[in-house]
Amino acid sequence: MASDRTGNTLRPELLDEVTYNRLCDYSPNVAVLPWGATEAHGMHLPYTTDNVQAQAFAARAAAIAREAGARPVVLxxxxxxxxxxxxxxxxxCHLSASTMSAILRDIVRSMTTQGMDRLLIVNSHGGNEFRPFVRDLQVECGALIVVADFWRIRPHLRQEIFDVPGDHADESEASLxxxxxxDLVRLQDAGEGERVPFSIGELSQPGVWTPRPWAAVHPDTGSGDPRKATAEKGRRYFEGVSEAIAEVIVGLSRARPGDIPYLDRAGEE
Ligand SMILES: [Zn+2]
Structure with a gap:
């Protein structure tokens, strides 16, 4: 592992730190794409919370995977x-579905042009829906594209670690x-993360969905009470989820064409 003049460690699996010659030597075969959002996160977390999380999960998972012999590169x-x-x-800031699809398509095409046909999206935002795009792109680009929604990974960890359920600026995100x-957290300013139920109560049943009009449903912009958050809870959750994402990277990195679902012509099912 190399260091710069100040003694900082430079990691070859992070584009934020690696140079061209070192990346050529390292020869990555899995692209890891963190994908976040820019939105209010209660009174206690910054707008770019999801970006901090996506980048951190991707970097930590890639580091663990590289130790295990994988060759990921984090975009x-x-x-x-x-x-x-x-x-x-x-x-x-909102990207329409067509814009998100176009961004993903151009990134996947860029990677496949360079012979990298395995891509893992590390998604940190519940509103980001990649599945329709992935179905189309796999046929179009012949790449194997995998989506990891971090909050869905190892669900038992959420139950074990956190006291109060939630899904936005909640105890889990505040702990992370x-x-x-x-330095970015102001937990003393946190609200209750209240959820105002739909007035049309018939809509609140399994299998029935419409998006929440956020400001009306979540008056302080949070969903779930964050006030029992701690750094130690965040560490346990972060490490557990990062290990699981690392396993995905290892599996992708060592896959050979023909290993289902990494078919010779990805996209065929
Ligand atoms: Zn978030």
């Missing part, structure tokens, strides 16, 4: 996502940020 985080229902909140970037 810079895509900092914008699907946030149509938060557009009435200042400085929210307390571990990863405590």
């Amino acid at each position: 810079p985080v895509v900092p914008f996502g699907s946030n149509a229902q938060q557009l009435d909140q200042v400085a929210t 940020l307390l571990y990863l970037r405590p």
